[in-house]
Amino acid sequence: MGHLLIFHEPVVAAPNPDLAILNAFVPTESPPGDPVTYRLTFNNNTAAPVNITSLNHTLPSSPGNLVFDAAATTNTCGSTVNITTGSAGGSTGSFAITGGTIPVGAPGCIIEIPVRGFSAGNHNDTIPAGALFTDAGENQDPTAATLQVDSSSPATLNKSFAPNTIPGDGRSIVTIRINNPNEYDLTGTTATPTLTDDLPSSPFQLRLFPAFGDAMKNL
Structure with missing residues (x-):
């Protein structure tokens, strides 16, 4: 008697052109040590709300570390936002977002976290394609933003x-x-x-x- 073996391909999240995440620094220029807003905008152009699985990201360390405050100030996604603040002389800041819902629309929802830079120069932050995981797929395109930290002269x-x-x-x-x-x-x-x-x-x-x-x- 012959046997028929059936294998199931693992489920892999696919890029979804109707999902997007945008990062931004508001304002885009800051004196060293002054807080600015790090804004994450989630866009959902599908026909139904989308559930967030996860988004993990680490801020750039060049030309110096960017440091988060301890808590998000805006969170209309209803997500859990775990923040590693970082330090100017240690490691750079990072976050891990889980859960929450992106309503239909652009913007669908927004998360904002205060951030500070201490080293003069342009801090270029890129969130790559495929970083945002949802039950409707991943973000298809990367997003990038730049914070310019002004130079400083001593008193x-x-x-x-x-x-x-x-x-x-x-x-x-x-x-x-x-x-x-x-x-x-x-x-x-x-x-x-x-x-x-x-x-x-x-x-x-x-x-x-x-x-x-x-x-x-x-x-």
């Missing part, structure tokens, strides 16, 4: 005495000016900025006048 200091000539036991006002040569505010770091200034001790030690001593020590 400068200027110190002056007025008057700059005094008799013994005389008094002068010292003025310290912090100058920002950039066209945007410098926001400092996550640590409290500090400024230390030691007054000269030669030929004699200069001392702070008591009325201003405590305020000066706190600079």
Whole structure:
């Protein structure tokens, strides 16, 4: 007696020209360290809502890491968005999206996550074709967006005495000016900025006048 063997080909998701994902930075230019919006727009031109299976993506690391905030600020897809924030000196940010629904339309739904860049230059982010998995297939086309992080010049200091000539036991006002040569505010770091200034001790030690001593020590 003969035997007939039947093999089933594995089910493979196919590219669907009616599904699209678009990435964008809003705005497209930013000072270093300032947050911008990383926007994912899901378009569905099929005849019915589409269920998202997964979308995993890692941000570019050149010319430097892009870093996510910890949570999405907009999520009209109803998806679960797991974010690895990354760090400026460590690894770049990434996300894993699962679940949710893309309604019919363009846009169908939107997910937004704050992101920051710290290295000057163009950060080119591409989500490839086939990255978005749904029950109706994959995205057929890639999508790309660029964030331009502005260059940054360090702050400068200027110190002056007025008057700059005094008799013994005389008094002068010292003025310290912090100058920002950039066209945007410098926001400092996550640590409290500090400024230390030691007054000269030669030929004699200069001392702070008591009325201003405590305020000066706190600079």
